[in-house]
Amino acid sequence: MAPPCGSGRRWSRAIKMTFYLFFLIPMSSARNRNTNTIFGKKQKLEVQQQLKRLNKPALKSIESPDGDIIDCVDIYKQPAFDHPLLKNHTIQMRPSSYPKGFSFDEINDVSSNSEPEFTQPWHLNGRCPEGTIPIRRTKEEDLLRAGSIANFGRKKYHTIPHAQSDLNPNVYEYATYSEVGDKYYGMTADINLWNPHTQEENEFSSSQFWLAKGEYGHDLDAIEAGGMVCETLYGDKKTRIFIYWTDDAYQRRGCYNLLCPGFVQLDKQIAMGAIVTPYSQYDGNQYALKFDVWKDVNAGGHWWLKINNRDFGYWPSSIFSLLSDSASRVRWGGAVVNYNSGGQHTTTQMGSGHFAEEGPGKASYFKNLNVYDGLQTRRAPRDPILFMTKPNCYNIKDYGGFFYYGGPGRNPNCP
Template sequence: MALPCGSGRRWTRAAMMTFCLFFLMPMSSFGSRNTNTIFDKKQKLEVQQQLKHLNRPALKSIKSPDGDIIDCVNINKQPAFDHPLLKNHTIQMRPSSYPEGFSFDESNDVSSNSEPKFTQPWKLNGRCPEGTIPIRRTKEEDLLRAGFAANYGRKKHHSIPSAQYSADQVIHEYAVLSEQGDKYYGMMAEINVWNPHTQQTTEFSLSQFWMTAGRHGQDLNTIEAGIMVHEYLYGDNNTRLFTYWTDDSYQNTGCYNLVCSGFVQVNNQIAMGATITPYSNYDGTQSAVKFYVWKVDINGSGDWWMKIGDRDFGYWPSSIFSILSNSASSVQWGGEVINLMQDGQHTTTQMGSGHFPEEGPGKASFFQNLNVIDGLKTLTGPRNSQTIITNPNCYNLINSGDSFYFGGPGRNPNCP
């Protein structure tokens, strides 16, 4: 995921701190009074212009108990259609087909009045009417945390999960199962929902899937979604739903949720970037969310649809991708954290439940019901998988085929 105070590259800790301090210290720390005033006005103008662009006119706005504002935006006025390749796009309100063998929570004709098995706090105070979609409103403080307003909601030059590890840099750490060696036209997974601790504002913890095609650093295409705690992006420590995509290795395309154009949302019940509840309880009740992604019209230029729980949530039009317009070459599931190595020590930011996978059911975080749609258009469990674990003393993964437990506490006696 993107480094919050920079471009997403591997930064030394000193460089990271220099960059962050520059953008977070008071303007009075720089130059003369006149220079400060001009710079402040320019920054303010940039922020206001970006807010105007990001926040579309709402037919209705709902104040969530967690402090978010959810705007109900005309479905035809959503950011997706700013994409130059979607100017004349005809919105698809439901998939043209469902994969054979996918086992959904409910029937495909589920009533629009029924509830998903998870919920979001904003719905306690209202609902978005038909013909609109809920979009989390971006606030001024969100953009100010990003340093440059144009950087908000984006990540750049960051790799998909790998085993690279360096103790003197800002580190992306992983406990991931990776499936590759075939063409892939879909996947499914169920993740239990936790609220992991993060040590610093600029660190995050997430559980997600990646579907990828192409090569990192050149033409990597990805579609991604999951749950995350990311205080720098959202301003709090709530666990939130998210999506992401890129067509060029995170360089100029793609963003979280609906911050930029591309992803088309059709569901009016779920807001990306909003808090998801309830959380799982250690050694108690487990709360989980299911994700399904599949390519409709496999033999043609079908779009990539995503279902969340029993909801047809939306789709990535195939036209916004180069390589991924055809098929994916790998699928990954798992956890990721940022480790800033403050004071030369490993972060205490947790992955998953904050407990090692050895603790098992009810205590460790899991991915289960893992499946892919392979090159034969057949729904199957992972068959060509390998684990990517950057530091098993800090975060680990135990694989059992179509499910796995993963996570950990971060810093501990074996992970100093």
């Protein structure tokens, strides 16, 4: 079974069969030194062909101290333009409109050469030149770890919590804060950055936002971003920055980061899928990532994303159906996958791994929460809905405009 966070794009039936043979039927041929997997020359060729499609030619490559390779790819040759609806897309270098509530400083205070206000390890060994964007290189072992090319970079299960009846409590667990009942043209949030423990390789922990319209099982468009630990996708237990989108309820279209065509990146400092530091410390220094997403209603209707006040890029309106207009709900909070290994609740942590009531410096937080409403005006959430699948495992507490959330998972009250 492919894990929820490790699975990419749509592949042909022939390629899927190739990977079925590759993973399930040993071949007496060359041995892959990195994975100790035996496979034939034809299958090896198929793997390399898919890596070539995923990894665009680099003008410069930077080896990160953490083992990642960051490729500096020509901004006009990034993966987005492999999308059939974006073949003739003209890059929009700056937003043409902002909702009411943006300040002059928010619009103009960041130059293309400014620092992103957090560190990614690859910065220690170099920077990408003007006219390029940094993309974390997909390696052969990434595909092997996912178990299937068909699943690489995609989610196996939906991750937008609705009602308890919609959820399998033995898979996804949440502690979230949301608003519904208006038309939404965006949202903001400062997300506290921690490095939560994950128990099993195929479990994950995320702190994120969701902006969505539609219903799972029918038609649903969604945009997500935040920080996550996902060993199956990335090969380690470090918190990494991510984005995600879908326009078909997480079925076949959409993916993490730039692992399929869709999102148009502009920023040359931030690499999606790369580690972000420093992490917050219990009873110590606290750090946060600031996200701002809004719909540019004047030019193309694209969904723009700012990260720490940098215009990072946008989801073109044309890749969506329902979100081509507006969203119908906004949600912030934490999500984990719990596979109940050994018949016990997972010890995978959410947020800091501490419950909401522990408060400042101990529990993880979201603050500076706003929505861009039907009047395209920035305002604080109204009548927020708090949602917890298992409050004894992970919980959330509203403090009026911000909230604390999280938990340790398995404990005496959450066996």
